[in-house]
Amino acid sequence: MPIKVLISAPESVVEEYAPHLRQAFAAEELDITLTTDPEAAEQIEYVIYHPNGPVTDYSVFPKLRAVLSLWAGVEHALANPTLTAPLCRMVDPSLTQGMIEYVAGHVLRYHLGMDAHITAQDGVWRNEIVPPLASSRRVGVLGLGALGADVAQALTDLGFQVEGWSRTPREESRIPAHSGEEGLETLLRGSDILISLLPSTPATENLLNRRTLALLPAGAFLINTGRGGVLNDQALIDALDSGQLAHATLDVFRVEPLPPDHPFWSHPKITVTPHVASETRADTASETIALNIRRDQDGDALLYRVDRAQGY
Ligand code: NAP
Numbered sequence: 001m002p003i004k005v006l007i008s009a010p011e012s013v014v015e016e017y018a019p020h021l022r023q024a025f026a027a028e029e030l031d032i033t034l035t036t037d038p039e040a041a042e043q044i045e046y047v048i049y050h051p052n053g054p055v056t057d058y059s060v061f062p063k064l065r066a067v068l069s070l071w072a073g074v075e076h077a078l079a080n081p082t083l084t085a086p087l088c089r090m091v092d093p094s095l096t097q098g099m100i101e102y103v104a105g106h107v108l109r110y111h112l113g114m115d116a117h118i119t120a121q122d123g124v125w126r127n128e129i130v131p132p133l134a135s136s137r138r139v140g141v142l143g144l145g146a147l148g149a150d151v152a153q154a155l156t157d158l159g160f161q162v163e164g165w166s167r168t169p170r171e172e173s174r175i176p177a178h179s180g181e182e183g184l185e186t187l188l189r190g191s192d193i194l195i196s197l198l199p200s201t202p203a204t205e206n207l208l209n210r211r212t213l214a215l216l217p218a219g220a221f222l223i224n225t226g227r228g229g230v231l232n233d234q235a236l237i238d239a240l241d242s243g244q245l246a247h248a249t250l251d252v253f254r255v256e257p258l259p260p261d262h263p264f265w266s267h268p269k270i271t272v273t274p275h276v277a278s279e280t281r282a283d284t285a286s287e288t289i290a291l292n293i294r295r296d297q298d299g300d301a302l303l304y305r306v307d308r309a310q311g312y
Pocket of ligand 1: 073095144148165227252312
């Protein structure tokens with residue numbers, strides 16, 4: 001009997017993913033019927049999950065073995081009380097590469113002071129300020145997971161002085177890594193450019209607030225590509241207005257799309273990007289999904305399983 005897999009996603013996503021999923025299932029030698037029809041609920045063993053998909057009640061799938069998210073962030077799925085099956089977040093090499101490129105671009109923009117040249121072409125030849133080398137710029141990365149660890153490594157490879165922070169201490173780490181309250185304080189005090197790649201969890205809510213932003217060196221830069229709830233909006237605006245922070249690039253927000261009247265849009269020291277830092281790509285993400293179903297069918301542990309107690 002073929003394994004029944006339901007994809008719950010907006011139509012355009014289903015259209016994009018279906019051929020790649022079929023190809024990836026074949027490559028793993030999986031006999032799978034892929035459906036979008038929740039009427040087949042009785043037989044469904046896996047659901048491929050998109051936060052804007054049509055399925056909201058997961059209690060109707062008696063044989064459900066796992067829910068496989070197309071997104072790395074899983075706070076939407078965790079907020080659904082009917083979704084009690086094992087949940088896996090997306091880890092996709094293309095998603096990681098996209099994040100590396102986005103973050104490196106904005107770090108280099110700040111590091112080189114590019115805005116001053118792009119926005120102020122006034123016919124005056126000012127060559128007194130030469131950008132320092134990356135080796136004299138300190139970059140802090142909050143979150144050393146699938147995305148944060150590779151972003152930190154890529155910035156290290158560019159020559160920056162990079163340190164990171166995670167919930168659990170690192171015994172072995174390619175970059176200096178901190179954890180805990182004290183570790184956070186040390187990291188913030190030494191970050192000329194701070195990047196947040198933290199997930200949205202009860203423990204990370206408002207982690208970047210008045211007190212913690214004040215620990216950054218005066219004139220620091222912030223790049224938030226993790227989740228909007230990690231940053232207190234008003235604390236950021238106040239830190240920018242006082243000069244404690246020089247500029248912020250924000251890709252994620254408490255409410256998305258960011259409402260047109262939100263003060264971030266018009267703030268001269270904030271760059272807003274519309275949650276485009278990086279996207280899951282259908283070809284490589286389908287391979288992650290297929291591999292996880294293959295593992296589960298073989299009795300191996302699912303990869304990237306969400307720890308419900310920690311919320312990511
Ligand atoms: P991940 O592999 O689950 O890594 C999360 C990292 O955050 C881990 O290093 C974890 O520490 C750390 N962390 C979690 N809670 C913490 C806490 N309370 N204190 C300190 N560190 C904590 O996730 P990922 O795949 O790297 O993705 C990270 C986030 O990026 C996602 O959750 C999503 O929200 C966001 N994202 C954004 C975009 C975009 O386009 N803007 C795209 C994809 C993902 P441990 O290592 O100790 O567990």
